[in-house]
Amino acid sequence: MPKPEPASRGVLLGFAAYGLWGVFPLYFQLLAPAGAWEILAHRAVWTCLFAAAGVAVARQWGNVKSVLARPRVVATLAAGGVVVAANWGIYVWAVISDHVVDSSLGYYINPLVTVALAVTVLHERLRRLQIVALAIGALAVIVLVAAYRQVPWVALGLAVTFAVYSLIKNRVGRYAQPLVSLSIETSVLVPFAIGFLIYLQTTGRSTFVNHGPLHMWLLVTTGIVTAVPLLFFAAAARRIPLSTLGLIQYITPTAGLLIGVLIDHEAMRPARWIGFALIWCALIALSLDAFRRRK
Numbered sequence: 585m586p587k588p589e590p591a592s593r594g595v596l597l598g599f600a601a602y603g604l605w606g607v608f609p610l611y612f613q614l615l616a617p618a619g620a621w622e623i624l625a626h627r628a629v630w631t632c633l634f635a636a637a638g639v640a641v642a643r644q645w646g647n648v649k650s651v652l653a654r655p656r657v658v659a660t661l662a663a664g665g666v667v668v669a670a671n672w673g674i675y676v677w678a679v680i681s682d683h684v685v686d687s688s689l690g691y692y693i694n695p696l697v698t699v700a701l702a703v704t705v706l707h708e709r710l711r712r713l714q715i716v717a718l719a720i721g722a723l724a725v726i727v728l729v730a731a732y733r734q735v736p737w738v739a740l741g742l743a744v745t746f747a748v749y750s751l752i753k754n755r756v757g758r759y760a761q762p763l764v765s766l767s768i769e770t771s772v773l774v775p776f777a778i779g780f781l782i783y784l785q786t787t788g789r790s791t792f793v794n795h796g797p798l799h800m801w802l803l804v805t806t807g808i809v810t811a812v813p814l815l816f817f818a819a820a821a822r823r824i825p826l827s828t829l830g831l832i833q834y835i836t837p838t839a840g841l842l843i844g845v846l847i848d849h850e851a852m853r854p855a856r857w858i859g860f861a862l863i864w865c866a867l868i869a870l871s872l873d874a875f876r877r878r879k
Contacts, residue, residue, distance in 0.1 A: 683738050
């Protein structure tokens, strides 16, 4: 009988996944002068190819056939591809347009949106600390809107799209392996992505072959950069409780916040710090609720 794997390996895999996601801003900023749409198109194409190659190496074709035999699962994965494309597009635009701090706020807000979706879609009942967390999170958004006189659409867009994507993955996770799921999701995007890349090339707007081999290979590696953290995350989720992953996930927005403030020197007015502080208080309430529920 094989010995169970130590939980410490799962923790390390979790740190690797969220740590890599945390330094994504530095990577995507290297892709200049490519625009957000071009980066998104390359990311879809190369991620699909990398995931498909992984399916072939892992010999998961049986899982591919079983998924394709379920039209509802295929449709759900296709919807997931559209949602994750929206998430990628918003994130890449934010990073290359000096809105890294806004993107980190989005991933701080994400757990609160996930709870809201659990109530509205899955009809779960809110517990007391969850109500407190949602109320504080709403107050944080109100403070930011009042201070900047505009809705923080980057943060909310990232939070909502990732929460919806997580819900979709939760629904189909038992049917599709991570690489199979990623292959099918991105295959929906590939025809549109290739069409757009051809358009850029024929109109002379493509940066793929016009800015040196390093730039070209950086665009190609968007597939590996996208898939590897997802595989680490999937491996970690099988080894450690979701409550532990829920705490590790804050590495990603914290790294983004530090990059935005310390490296990109984005402005942090007092109102923005107040908004972040309120979100952190809401996340503390959610974490306490998770620990109490686990006990």
